[in-house]
Amino acid sequence: MQPSPSRMGAFSYFPHTGEDIRHMLDRIGVRSLEDLYSDVPSEFIHRGEYDLPSALSEVELRAWFKDMASRNTELKVFVGAGAYDHYTPSVIPYITSRSEFLTAYTPYQCEISQGTLRYIFEWQTMICSLTGLDVANASMYDGPSAAAEAMRMCVACTRKRNTVVASSGLLPNVLETLRTYARYSGINLVETWEVHEAVAEGTLDLAGVIVPSINRFGMIESHLGLADLVHEAGALLVEYCDPSALAVVKTPAEWGADIAVGDGQSLGVPLCYGGPYVGFMACRSEWMRKLPGRIVGQTVDAEGRRVFVLTLQAREQHIRREKATSNICSNESLIALWCTVYLSLMGPEGLRRVNELCYEGAHYLHRELMATGLFEDPFEGREFLKEFALRPLCDAAKLQQALLDEGFFAALQTEEGYVTFCVTERRTREEIDALVKVVKEAAL
Amino acid sequence: MRYYDKLIFELSKPGRIGFSLPHAGCPWTAAPAGACRPRQGSGGTTSVVGSEEIGEFCDSGKFSDSCDSLRGWRSRDGVLWRESKLELPEVSEPDVVRHYTNLSQMNFGVDTGFYPLGSCTMKYNPKINEEVVAQFNGLHPLQPARTVEGVKAIYDFMDKALAEITGMKHFTFLPCAGAHGELTGLMLMREYHFRRGDLARTKVIVPDSAHGTNPASAAVCGLDIVVVKSRPDGLVDVEDLKPLLGPDVAGIMMTNPNTLGLFERDIKEIAELVHACGGLLYYDGANMNPLLGVVRPGDMGFDIMHLNLHKTFSTPHGGGGPGSGPVGVAEALVPLLDVPRTSGFHGNFGIILRACAYILMLGRENIKMAGPLATLSANYIKESLKDCYKLPIQAVCKHEFVFDGLAEPNGVTTLDVAKRLLDYGFHAPTIYFPLLFHQALMVEPTETESLETLDAFIDVMRKIAQEALQDPELLHSAPHNTPIGRPDETTAARQPILKYQN
Amino acid sequence: MSKIIEGLLYSESHEWVKVEGGIAVIGVSDFAQSEMGDITYVDLPSEGDSFEAGEEFGALESVKASSELYCPVSGEVVEVNTELEASPEKVNEDAYGAWIIKVRLSDPAELESLMDAAAYAAIAK
Structure with a gap:
């Protein structure tokens, strides 16, 4: 740790010259950098060389990542299952890469964070608009963890109750995350396809019910009468939804849900191998103070101007510690900005058009696949939007491999032996026709 | 920085659009395949100004001969479809760009100036980190392993590098933030005791100087919190700790250096005491930065830890996230590493890529x-x-x-x-x-x-x-030179206004 | 100097109790409200909830702080001051007027363990 003038300044992120270091050590009154660690027992000082690569230059780093990227195959994505290949307008990365947004911290100092606070307020408003609910928070890590927070919120809102019913139609990664959180926080999680029956059976301990708006087979679910049943039981209804689809499918508010959660990824966020994405959470105003996470509110400053601040902070960990509504303290702010810009560009008409394109493409693919005679439709007559599941009459693994060989990621297998397909507005008719052709050839 | 008082909703004007999408097809009620014709009625699908008069061009739709269209959803069985109006702004692309550019100019970031924010490690965010991410954007998280070998190599590299830097054995990358890492780490702690059939360990010891997330994470994980006091010199009071240890203790959460910036020099004794009572040591990596390249938590006796890649490893804070909070464990806990599933796919891969770029630029010399x-x-x-x-x-x-x-x-x-x-x-x-x-x-x-x-x-x-x-x-009365003055936070909390209302 | 009213009973966690028949009217002391600063929210229990003496029954929130409320006596909540939902500032304005809950005493003997005004004056500073 001795400053060596030859090395100082050699690394572009460290501004210190050897002379600077000398000057600073003198001010502190120590002789060497090592003296700054005199309180650390010497057995804990790592004296050897770290087994890490030698520092790369930018030129070498670019080559390193190019090499890594070349070992991946970019496929034409016909799979959803919680991550959707929607189109990203060029404006979004341009805006979100502005360093005033990118390199800012959580907006604690509202006087110099109005940019962040305003877009979060816009995000909250848009999430309320999509879900139909009254209040939204500044965002969560992702959809599955937001669902887990909603499960905990049900328990908190109903005080001493502890059972949560989750539909088996939720995405597998949502169910797994629910199981994980339930296991350690001691919540009694009941998974079932028969949600109505489970609620009707009646338990005094029921805190909440979590159902998908669109299930893991792509079917749009009807929750007619469910909210009344859940509320009669004294519990809360949570709906897990795809925010893009909420432009056309019945909203959580319309179904009578108390809480809506889901993943904002479908609002133009790149797949990026699973993250970063952004969870969202909205609820009826009566549960506002039980919401986890950051919340931005409107107020006025000393001169009476409209300004925005982080508010209702007494719910949060830095004040409440173990009594907080959650341990969460970050929000996926930059990705929330990503979605906010997306929704601004799309507007009501664009978002509806995205859904129309998905719907048409998916139904076209569905019809073409059924016409091959290689599939049965286990959900015939049920409505779907962009994703659907079929029972293959051929070897599913072989089918998926044949598609992969031709550059398609499609026919994802479910635990029931179905294969799922998803079509977004990015898929062209030519791609779909080519996919069907591969399917036909694979079966020969 | 100047004051700009607009919300995107206030720029909205019916008929404006900011999107550029392919044309959608034809109406639900239209004729059979191949016979699609322009539809009468409401709702523009293709017009530039989105007005009805311009008419429809459904023959330019991608699937116009398939005629399975969503357009007619209102006329179909209404049960499944949205009935309420969708209120989103109607704005042009230039409106959007100028609005968000103006918003950004009311913000302060690391690139703007010095951020001496304690416990947040607001270091410079290298620009090359941002550049490398784009080439991975198109990868679906469920793609088969053989199509993402480069991704696998990056995770393996990061696992090995972080293990080397921290003295832990292996890492899980699922957690999306520091607090998420704490929660995942505490789940691992509990799982470790569960698997040994030791169900009595329901307490976790947390120093009074700990970050607020520590007790909050422990509570989410179903643990009871026991507070250990600090001595007047700011370090954990070992004498206060001793009587707290027993067969009901799952472990202790420590930040070292602690939130006062002081190295807990008694850590060796603390580790021995906690291990002797059957508990584990959790290291809160929020304060890892001063130890980067100097001290390894694993060497101090910690069994579980998280790192904040958005602190120690230079990834941008993004106004509050996304971050990444990988959790490392000692050898004995490696078999449990994949048990807690706390996020949807593989963690925040985009953030892990940035941290990877930083480690490669640092190298063994600069670290x-x-x-x-x-x-x-x-x-x-x-x-x-x-x-x-x-x-x-x-x-x-x-x-x-x-x-x-x-x-x-x-x-x-x-x-x-x-x-x-x-x-x-x-x-x-x-x-x-x-x-x-x-x-x-x-x-x-x-x-x-x-x-x-x-x-x-x-x-x-x-x-x-x-x-x-x-x-x-x-x-x-400060500040005086910022876009806004001090806000009325009391009214904000008493009468919350949490969304825009026209 | 905060106000302390003679004739009320006080707990160590700064709640006051006024006994009216078999009912305990419960609020927080003037000292407690002044320590909190501007109160922005009172988290209230529901009518019919039961609490043991010393059990948490709600919380006060200010912009940057939160303080739990502990029930000084055991019993069932028979009335809640719902006016505080919309006007939490009433606790700041008149801590002894702004009662929070009324509890039907299940064990009047518990009252003996509470402090009188003089004893409370010694700790409320």
């Missing part, structure tokens, strides 16, 4: 300077200001230290000092944390600030101390 230079900067500020700010603990600090307000406050609070700093173009330090001091003002400079920047900050802090004596009112 050994990172922690020491951060520690040097903190001590330099501390020594330069301790005559005008109250320094409750005099010892050499690590990456951060805490003042307890002004030496001669004259009625001026830490909040006033923080707000006045904004006028001089600096971000405020962390204030009123840790809770051990009433006027806490916690400063963390990091290793990427130059001597000139530190000197400028020191000059301003001294100037503010002078102002406190001469014109305290100037500080009570």
